[in-house]
Amino acid sequence: MKHMKQTASIISTYSADTFGVCSALYELGGMVVIHDPSGCNSTYTTHDEPRWFHEDSLIFVSALTEQDAILGNDRKLVDDIVTAARELKPRFICLIPSQIAHMIATDCRALCRIIEKKTGIPSFTLPTNSMHYYGRGIFFALEKIADFVCQKAKQTGFAGRQQGNHKEKVLPDEDNGTDGASKKNPAAAPPFTEEVPLKINLLGATPLDFAMNGSVDSIKKWLERQGHMVKSCWAMGSSFDEILSSYDADCSLVLSYGGLGAARKMQQELGVPYKVGLPIGGKFSPVCGAAALPISASPCSRAAQPTFAKERSKSFSANAARPKQPQKIFLIGETVFAESLAAALAEKIGFLPTVIVPMETEAEICTYDTLQLTDEAELVPVLKTADLVIADPLYRPICPPAAAFVPLPHTAFSGRLYLKEIPNLIEENVFSDFAQKVLAKLQEKSV
Template identity: 65%
Template structure:
């Protein structure tokens, strides 16, 4: 018989931190697009997001608010007050859109945010929508929903502009929409010049260390043009006009929903990878064969976001000729996972896996639960440790920085592992 107390402990973080919430993922994805995001919450969500998870807060303005939900509001209901305050703020600030998202309490009392948004849109004339957040899921889920919503707006704009569903390059080649092509069909290395969208870029996964600019530079070096970046350093108008792109490069799970919609509706194929060290690995499969002497019982682990961690694993496998196992601790999609990738979130799930670890690459806040015998290489992740290690996050897309990272790993490994 299952021990309910023991099962409950599986979801308890007694040592390590937790990842940023889905509401914060929405805020991060929509931060630069000129909209107004309202978290329906008493007070804590906005302060936690701005002080821990948003490095742009003191550099770029954004309209991120909380509703100030009180206990009396939760018990008696005060939707008219919430509507009145949002409408008043919208008339003053004139955002491009309004996004109302529930946190735990609003979710538990079943606030009908969709109905509220319909009323707000009717009163303001500003597009208003909600997303299915509750602050009990991780940030990637929020990014996924936000960018998926943006993709819907892009498809609507394409229809309004009479877009035929083919990019200019596809039309010149007499092609047809490529809804049925697999994600890996687009090869961005050595291919003809393409117009490319970047999907799933936020500071929660890509710190403000120049990594997104380096990805753009890498694409340009391949002869491609960056059409838009969802959603860093691109305006809402640029994103809405990106429907005629030739390909989408998905940089995180958060961009996958948008990629699938754009592929289905507009025929834009996509691939999911990050050009770690200046190369774009096929992170959907491990290396086909490794020398037997290097397949010891001790294992090499990387903990992190699906696309980035698997891209890093593929790049390190190529250089070090060792198999790496990726551990994804947040929401993801099976279509992105390469063979052997583990999904583990709680300490109770991670501790048994770490017993056979020779090397662990993860955010520094994971180190307390890692075995002393394992070599630990810190790789800070804003979505996990916030701003604590912000200055220590390397831009691994740069070849020289990646080479230095590899050198650091080799210097830390025991002699018999080198």
């Protein structure tokens, strides 16, 4: 069968950038208006937003008509938003275009200036069009929230994070793997002492990547066990006011690609360093190439990656039936989650999966051999070489019949279909069980 680029004839597609914006801003008390005929809002709320059934949010659609699209009727849109805002009194107003509004070049920035002047409520737009993936929407939304945080910091006279009272921390030399007793890691965060508890912002947490299965709470508890304090969580479980007051955090922990823009903004404007990664199985797995923080972790430099799996396999139990190498293992998912999970699996069972990121991402948070394949046509020929695939169940139809398959549902891809089957891999026992499933599949393939 011949495949066309930028089409999905068999598998599903990921949530759109407009949905990512809605998900990132859902709990912050603002009003989000999708400029669209109406389909986007219903799809998002019924399929991609589990909070919708028990927690209210001001998510609206403009109900753009054909006549509005052809002739332009911006006055009605402005009047509707202003009327709703005066009644509901949101903390901010976010107007985002979908495909049609984007194609007819609606000037959402000008509309937001009019709306803000009429209501006195901060109003802004973001460069969405429903033709990009959800992570991009989260990225833009949280980056904008970081602007509010930086403004709040300036209003309070906060001059930026001070480094002078901390003892310098020296990290391992990532160039040659030797102990860096006399060399500082150029990508390292400003110096800390390990004895000083850190105030940490969690960036990039939404139900699209972190299902309502307790994973975000598990991350918080893990940090607290390390002696640190979670200052805020962007944006699950923290109010807008809590986020606004998080400018004096010691560092940010980026949990997904969506939080990367906010982390950079906080670093540039306020001097808050950041680290990218997740504590899979109760042990932190940093994403290679990202800025460093003093959170305990095994080194995982790009230079060390090619031999990482081999080195880990040496420590694997000699009594266990380990499959013959090489095994071609692919792990498909969001960048930070997939990279951290791959590193954790390599350490646990001795085999390092090749990560496939099927959406927008950046090299900073990818290892040297990560594949970015955003089209079904690109995925199919690569997956034909697989011995084992770890992915959302909706990927199974494009995997070869001979390949083993370990399901790992992802809300942003399969919506609510497998919500109850998404494991909380932050917990050590849950991750251990999952790793054993992967190992069992590899053993079956090796027989």
